[in-house]
Amino acid sequence: MAKTKIDIAIDVVKAQIANKSLIAGSRLPSVRQLAVQLNYSVSTIVEAYTRLVSEGLLESRLGAGYFVIGKIVTLPMTELKVQYLREIDPLWISRQSLDAKPEVLKPGCGWLPSSWMPEQTVRKALKQAAKSETALLIDYAVPNGHVGLRQLITRRKQSHDLKIESNQVLITDSATQSIDLIFRLLLQAGDVILIDDPCYFNFQALVKAHHLNAIAIPFTENGPNIEHFKQALNLKPKIYLTNSAIHNPTGGSLSIQTAFQIAKLAELANLTIIEDEIFADFEYQYAPRYAALAGLNTVIQIGSFTKTLSAAVRCGYIVANVQRIQALIDLRIATNFSHSNLNAEIIYLALMDSSYLKHIEWLKKQLIKVMNETIYKLALLDIHPWIIPKAGIFLWCKLPQGILASELSKYCLKNDVILAPGNAFSQSEGAENFMRFNVAQCIDKKVFDVLEDAIYYLKNTPLQS
DSSP, rough: OOHHHHHHHHHHHHHHHHHTSSTTOOOOHHHHHHHHHHHHOOHHHHHHHHHHHHTSEEEEEETTEEESSSSSOOOOOOOOOOTTTTTOTTHHHHHHHOEEEEEEEOOTTTSSOOOOHHHHHHHHHHHHTTTHHHHHSSSOTTTTTOOOHHHHHHHHHHHTOOOGGGGGGGSSSSSSHHHHHHHHHHHTTTTTEEEESSSSSHHHHHHHHHHHHHEEEETTTTEEEEEEEEEGGGOOEEEEEOOEEEOOOOOOOOOOHHHHHHHHHHHHHTOOOEEOOOTGGGGGGGOHHHHHHHHTEEEEEEEEEETOSSSOOOOOOEEOOHHHHHHHHHHHHHHHHHOHHHHHHHHHHHHSSSHHHHHHHHHHHHHHHHHHHHHHHHTTOOOOSOOOOOOSEEEEOOOTTTOOOOHHHHHHTTTTTTOOOOGGOOOOOOGGGGEEGGGGOOOOOOHHHHHHHHHHHHHEEESOO
């Protein structure tokens, strides 16, 4: 981006401090003098000096002007070395993806490329939010959260046969925060819960953080394995945590038959289902929801807008019965007091903009295109999807015979490609032979070149014991 006049004025002063034309204690030219010297307005120089004061380089003395505090001290940036040999635990992929430099490719991450996100829609919403009434910009949110966003979520749910009121929606700062709040409310350390196998790796991280005992239920093409689910109920689990809409990592969708049976079993066993529908906007056909089948006395539904709008403007929600929402509000006030009402306003304005729906339709078409292309290119490497997803961004793939996902991931990481190995999603035998690919992040030819080199190397190099 081109430098503003304010930036240029700041650079002029910093350069004079760096070359010792101005030393500690030196008085700077008055704002009028520097304005004349640079042919800028006085207000521009005032802003430049004020920012230098904020940086700790200048001090303002009443009636005397601006003075240098000291020379510019550039502190060395300490970069953490990439931990190639770190054990691949549930947080390994997130840490690598979030720490990655811009040139690193991330077919293992769980989000879209920034160029695919609706930047202009978000910018427009930011401008509109900046003009909002003072209370929204300054004050805490009401206990349930942003009224307009709750009403919008309510209308969306009602259009899909979930009859709720806006007082059954709680706005949070993310889907992860939503799960954390629900766990705090309903569970104690040592409690048993059910999760899918494989499942979103952060589910496992939350289970560990809350010291819970998780029972893995094999996930099939149509949803959780019914017989394994029945058997697990003998252990008196309190919660079943799962993805509805599009499953992560497999890309699978619930069948109505499986969803109905699981909902009925949960209701009879007094088991609470938490369904995370974070990928709902990617759906072409609306998959069954446990909340619509079993109701909100049995089900708590959560989601967010990170995947299709912005990961920087964090905002999520919880849909539950009124009693649970009230208890969650009390818990949220005790632990976090409020949520970002400004973030919720930005998300609300973006969702209400007509460009958002057009963007979603464009996204769906793009994802189908790159899904097919990725399947074809992976097949050339003898990597094949477990199922062909109906929608979404993920492929859950079987690797070539004898190739371990952890070793493949570590090799590719050294070549600036971050993968998502199966053992980060599952502890079951055989998970080491699977890999999750984000098709939207597989556009660059280098992804497949590095994979090809890695597979050749691993096939021809014996593993060290």
